[in-house]
Amino acid sequence: MAQLLSLSRAARLVGASRVALQLKIRSGELPSFDGMVSADDLLRLYPGIKLEEDGGFEQVMQIKAHAFGKRVRERMLPSQEILAQRLFEQGTELADLRAHLQRYHAMMEALRSRIGEQAAQPGMAALGAFLDAQLAEILGAAEAPNALAVMDDMLRVMSAHVTLHPSRHDFFVEGADTLLEAALRAGLAVNYGCSNGICGLCKARVVSGQVQKVRPHDYVLSEAEKNQGYTLLCCHAAVGDLVVEALETGSAGDIPQQQIVARIKAIESLGDEVRLLHLQTPRNNRLRFLAGQSATLSAGETSAQLPIASCPCDDRNLHFHIERNAKDDFARQVFEVLRAGDPVTVFGPWGDFVLRAESPRPILFVASEAGFAPIKGLIEHAMSLDTAELLHLYWHAARPTGHYLANLCRSWAGALDNFRYTAVAEGGAHDLVAGMAKDHADLAAFDIYLAGSDTFVDGAAKALAQQGFPAAQLVATTT
Numbered sequence: 001m002a003q004l005l006s007l008s009r010a011a012r013l014v015g016a017s018r019v020a021l022q023l024k025i026r027s028g029e030l031p032s033f034d035g036m037v038s039a040d041d042l043l044r045l046y047p048g049i050k051l052e053e054d055g056g057f058e059q060v061m062q063i064k065a066h067a068f069g070k071r072v073r074e075r076m077l078p079s080q081e082i083l084a085q086r087l088f089e090q091g092t093e094l095a096d097l098r099a100h101l102q103r104y105h106a107m108m109e110a111l112r113s114r115i116g117e118q119a120a121q122p123g124m125a126a127l128g129a130f131l132d133a134q135l136a137e138i139l140g141a142a143e144a145p146n147a148l149a150v151m152d153d154m155l156r157v158m159s160a161h162v163t164l165h166p167s168r169h170d171f172f173v174e175g176a177d178t179l180l181e182a183a184l185r186a187g188l189a190v191n192y193g194c195s196n197g198i199c200g201l202c203k204a205r206v207v208s209g210q211v212q213k214v215r216p217h218d219y220v221l222s223e224a225e226k227n228q229g230y231t232l233l234c235c236h237a238a239v240g241d242l243v244v245e246a247l248e249t250g251s252a253g254d255i256p257q258q259q260i261v262a263r264i265k266a267i268e269s270l271g272d273e274v275r276l277l278h279l280q281t282p283r284n285n286r287l288r289f290l291a292g293q294s295a296t297l298s299a300g301e302t303s304a305q306l307p308i309a310s311c312p313c314d315d316r317n318l319h320f321h322i323e324r325n326a327k328d329d330f331a332r333q334v335f336e337v338l339r340a341g342d343p344v345t346v347f348g349p350w351g352d353f354v355l356r357a358e359s360p361r362p363i364l365f366v367a368s369e370a371g372f373a374p375i376k377g378l379i380e381h382a383m384s385l386d387t388a389e390l391l392h393l394y395w396h397a398a399r400p401t402g403h404y405l406a407n408l409c410r411s412w413a414g415a416l417d418n419f420r421y422t423a424v425a426e427g428g429a430h431d432l433v434a435g436m437a438k439d440h441a442d443l444a445a446f447d448i449y450l451a452g453s454d455t456f457v458d459g460a461a462k463a464l465a466q467q468g469f470p471a472a473q474l475v476a477t478t479t
Ligand code: FES
Pocket: 192, 193, 194, 195, 196, 197, 198, 199, 200, 201, 202, 203, 219, 232, 233, 234, 235
């Protein structure tokens, strides 16, 4: 029987995105069995897989990781203990297979000798000759190793596959990541609080598979909980493939409001008119939020509500894009007064400008000027989920230096087949929407996320309405 693989694992093995495989399933090129694909069908579609060329996936991961500003090596290597346990599991599996083979071998020997004893009976000599020929063919064939099977074994050592119940969302745990970190990196909004083994909010039940404690925790699981398989996602890693019953956040309203005193890690220049304010929260008090949400920052006597421009997967490091504005006291503080190490109080998160993760539609992102900040969060979230057939970013900026992270956008377009980037420097919101309608004849087939000034968002929303775009598929915020 052919080996069946989950779509995520299959995508990893052939170095493609999940979206690319989904498109092949939809077009009928790749049969699917209850969400799984067979290794044989995969090899037929991707015959070029070679053991010595297993870098395709890693290359895409590295470009993605670079684009997301992650440290790649840190993510790719599991701890020695986890590696040893995974190798032990594979060794046990191999020993079981060997024992099976030996039993089959003994059975064949016994069968051959029985046939030899009955050789005088009609048909037995022919049966013996057939068996000898078949055995000679099987034992003599110099079979090439099954590249996919070998790569799958390697993948099982380097990472573990986790399926969440009841949602059936899945993700891989790589390197030294805990289950919580890996789920957040995959764009999944699992329930959690402190990230640090204190609150117990990340409690989840392991239905099958084995976990290993990788961080100490103060929260104490009861004996009954332990017996039922409960674990803390923020303090455990996966030894092998897992099925876990876990709560996931349904909406922005499920996230509690928090107040945290963070420190400025750096203030970087993104051109003349924008600064990247990088805050770092204490290790044991991080900000839980959904991509696209905002937070209120207070420094000294000034405060401002600003969209978070970074990913919830790195909830200790918060990024904000601050535009130069002489009339805005907080912006003046950032440009002229604040320095690395200064405290900034963070309240939040606020707002429901978040991704509709379950929508099957492709996505158009429309940002004007520093409206790019919340859009960046949503794009990174959509990339992590890897379920949208197409992500197309239109970034409108009138100033020559207005596309202040254009290189990042170009690197996304270079790394991902399903990402397009259009920089718009001329015209207003109506012109931009007209350009989108030219690029995509059926705008109503998309979800649109729109962020920018009141005037821009208002103009773009009206232009979209005139094009007959369904209001329910538009998610907008003003910055
Ligand atoms: S998030 Fe608080 S214990 Fe895991």
